[in-house]
Amino acid sequence: MAIRVLHVGLGPIGVGVVRQCASRKGFKIVGAVDLDADKIGKDLGEVAGLGRTLDVKVESKLAAAIKAGRPDVVVLCTSSSLSKVADQVADVLKHKLPIVSTTEELAYPWFSNKRLAKKIDVLARKAKVAVLGTGVNPGFTMDALPITLTGVCERVDSIRVERIQDASIRRLPFQQKIGAGLTPEEFAEKVQGGAVRHVGLTESVAMIADAMGWKLESITDVIGPRIAAQATKSEFLAVQKGQVAGITQTGTGYDKNGQALITLHMEAYLGAPESYDAVIVKGLPDLHMKIAGGVHGDIATASITVNSIPKVLTAPAGLQTMRSMVIPSWFGGKTR
Amino acid sequence: MAIRVLHVGLGPIGVGVVRQCASRKGFKIVGAVDLDADKIGKDLGEVAGLGRTLDVKVESKLAAAIKAGRPDVVVLCTSSSLSKVADQVADVLKHKLPIVSTTEELAYPWFSNKRLAKKIDVLARKAKVAVLGTGVNPGFTMDALPITLTGVCERVDSIRVERIQDASIRRLPFQQKIGAGLTPEEFAEKVQGGAVRHVGLTESVAMIADAMGWKLESITDVIGPRIAAQATKSEFLAVQKGQVAGITQTGTGYDKNGQALITLHMEAYLGAPESYDAVIVKGLPDLHMKIAGGVHGDIATASITVNSIPKVLTAPAGLQTMRSMVIPSWFGGKTR
Numbered sequence: 001m002a003i004r005v006l007h008v009g010l011g012p013i014g015v016g017v018v019r020q021c022a023s024r025k026g027f028k029i030v031g032a033v034d035l036d037a038d039k040i041g042k043d044l045g046e047v048a049g050l051g052r053t054l055d056v057k058v059e060s061k062l063a064a065a066i067k068a069g070r071p072d073v074v075v076l077c078t079s080s081s082l083s084k085v086a087d088q089v090a091d092v093l094k095h096k097l098p099i100v101s102t103t104e105e106l107a108y109p110w111f112s113n114k115r116l117a118k119k120i121d122v123l124a125r126k127a128k129v130a131v132l133g134t135g136v137n138p139g140f141t142m143d144a145l146p147i148t149l150t151g152v153c154e155r156v157d158s159i160r161v162e163r164i165q166d167a168s169i170r171r172l173p174f175q176q177k178i179g180a181g182l183t184p185e186e187f188a189e190k191v192q193g194g195a196v197r198h199v200g201l202t203e204s205v206a207m208i209a210d211a212m213g214w215k216l217e218s219i220t221d222v223i224g225p226r227i228a229a230q231a232t233k234s235e236f237l238a239v240q241k242g243q244v245a246g247i248t249q250t251g252t253g254y255d256k257n258g259q260a261l262i263t264l265h266m267e268a269y270l271g272a273p274e275s276y277d278a279v280i281v282k283g284l285p286d287l288h289m290k291i292a293g294g295v296h297g298d299i300a301t302a303s304i305t306v307n308s309i310p311k312v313l314t315a316p317a318g319l320q321t322m323r324s325m326v327i328p329s330w331f332g333g334k335t336r
Numbered sequence: 337m338a339i340r341v342l343h344v345g346l347g348p349i350g351v352g353v354v355r356q357c358a359s360r361k362g363f364k365i366v367g368a369v370d371l372d373a374d375k376i377g378k379d380l381g382e383v384a385g386l387g388r389t390l391d392v393k394v395e396s397k398l399a400a401a402i403k404a405g406r407p408d409v410v411v412l413c414t415s416s417s418l419s420k421v422a423d424q425v426a427d428v429l430k431h432k433l434p435i436v437s438t439t440e441e442l443a444y445p446w447f448s449n450k451r452l453a454k455k456i457d458v459l460a461r462k463a464k465v466a467v468l469g470t471g472v473n474p475g476f477t478m479d480a481l482p483i484t485l486t487g488v489c490e491r492v493d494s495i496r497v498e499r500i501q502d503a504s505i506r507r508l509p510f511q512q513k514i515g516a517g518l519t520p521e522e523f524a525e526k527v528q529g530g531a532v533r534h535v536g537l538t539e540s541v542a543m544i545a546d547a548m549g550w551k552l553e554s555i556t557d558v559i560g561p562r563i564a565a566q567a568t569k570s571e572f573l574a575v576q577k578g579q580v581a582g583i584t585q586t587g588t589g590y591d592k593n594g595q596a597l598i599t600l601h602m603e604a605y606l607g608a609p610e611s612y613d614a615v616i617v618k619g620l621p622d623l624h625m626k627i628a629g630g631v632h633g634d635i636a637t638a639s640i641t642v643n644s645i646p647k648v649l650t651a652p653a654g655l656q657t658m659r660s661m662v663i664p665s666w667f668g669g670k671t672r
Contacts, residue, residue, distance in 0.1 A: 151664025152636035213668040300488035328487025332549040
């Protein structure tokens with residue numbers, strides 16, 4: 001029996017999830033909801049750029065879509081901000097449906113958004129379903145994966161994660177999100193306004209800290225420009241020498257002595273010579289893990305969202321995180 | 337409140353677990369059982385080579401040790417063979433105690449030992465506790481870790497894992513177990529007799545296959561000698577050119593077309609130029625992960641066993657595997 005999925009939010013990430021659910025075994029898309037007037041009423045296949053129709057019309061109202069589609073699960077890809085999606089989560093839970101969401105701040109809201117986390121947890125338990133925030137980062141490369149690696153350690157002293165990405169192979173909105181092509185002044189302004197930043201480092205630091213049982217004194221999240229030392233370009237953008245090629249961002253968790261226990265360092269810029277994800281655990285033993293080429297952000301976020309759908313159906317009721325879930329795995333359409 | 341642990345089986349792996357439980361926060365050792373007359377009646381600290389007493393006398397009888405120690409959990413490190421430990425597992429379950437075991441064949445018994453797996457599952461559910469087989473391999477590097485990595489994949493076509501170890505830094509029993517110093521003829525004889533082999537490749541292949549939802553036609557487990565191209569030695573052994581420096585062993589899972597979907601390749605020999613663990617996932621996207629230096633087998637097996645103790649206390653009742661458990665993590669003595 002295919003899992004009946006309702007998609008809420010049809011931005012770039014949302015349609016990435018739609019494309020996988022439409023083409024992978026084990027899923028039946030039974031509805032889609034978005035607020036964009038350009039999408040409402042159109043066939044979901046067209047909106048998702050599938051090149052074929054899916055016989056699913058994009059709706060504007062959640063309740064009507066649930067009533068018509070009778071989904072088993074809702075995939076929520078509307079915003080990075082938990083305060084923006086909290087009401088949407090509550091609405092879905094009124095219908096007693098489990099949720100998988102790509103909302104970055106939902107990946108581990110127990111530090112920055114404790115009150116909302118508690119509220120969602122209570123509603124989900126009452127509805128007897130699980131709610132999970134996931135994605136490649138936060139959700140995997142900078143939290144669940146390093147936590148998993150510490151499972152073979154006798155002692156853990158500190159954890160450092162590096163995620164270095166050559167942004168030139170990513171989509172245009174991503175290149176814009178990291179500030180490629182801006183002057184340093186424009187970059188600083190955009191950072192100030194919150195338009196240029198990766199959301200989730202604080203969430204990942206907090207998830208790791210709680211998994212290790214570490215009490216942190218503070219978490220910092222520092223953004224800076226990566227200035228082009230020479231001219232570089234992508235399919236979409238040209239960057240002059242001295243302009244911004246992309247972003248560096250570091251989330252750090254400090255103990256009460258000012259020691260950095262957790263360091264999550266990202267760089268995403270045009271022309272990075274090597275993309276990779278690395279985890280360095282200092283302890284007994286030390287561990288040095290590297291994924292050559294890195295984990296492709298767009299594919300991976302949609303993939304882990306889709307792969308989490310069958311797991312969230314059997315997870316205990318309440319607000320779950322990748323830390324409290326059964327180990328991730330690819331879902332090939334049937335469970336054995 | 338410290339977790340009260342009873343240790344059953346005090347061989348090299350068992351005492352490795354004892355040493356960690358004795359020195360790490362969050363545990364209180366309340367008993368130890370072994371059949372070896374040389375150990376019975378002695379203080380566990382002495383038997384484990386701790387250089388201090390633990391005020392725990394090694395017992396010969398499980399029931400008496402449970403009655404005296406009132407453990408929360410039993411750690412079982414008596415044998416690689418499930419048929420040899422099945423009665424011990426059943427005995428512990430009579431006392432309604434959860435079990436973490438390093439028995440390799442218990443890591444994923446649903447292929448080779450289905451009848452015993454079913455029996456243990458039923459007994460554990462009846463006792464309302466969880467039973468888990470774990471270790472570095474099987475249990476982590478060649479199954480749980482590659483499965484975890486596929487969580488970010490849209491499609492998985494095949495999985496290859498390599499575990500290459502320079503055995504010269506390992507303990508003498510390990511070097512003997514891999515046949516170092518034997519002639520090729522002696523090696524072949526020992527393989528024939530079952531004395532030289534790594535136990536667990538079939539279990540890891542089966543765990544991965546079930547996680548991927550793949551139906552395998554067959555699983556093979558092939559052992560060969562690694563012949564020394566030049567003289568080499570360890571602290572304990574000298575190997576002449578032409579003698580056996582160690583073992584190569586490959587577990588392979590084939591589909592009905594004879595295609596190798598899962599390949600788990602191990603080499604452990606004196607003088608390996610580089611130790612590492614690698615996972616290569618072919619699919620969308622491809623993933624190339626490498627742990628430089630590898631995961632040290634002795635420390636890691638004891639560590640993941642100890643780290644699994646708090647998790648098994650809250651796991652659902654029944655026979656669990658690393659595939660059905662919450663993601664692994666280091667346990668620092670308290671849960672947050």
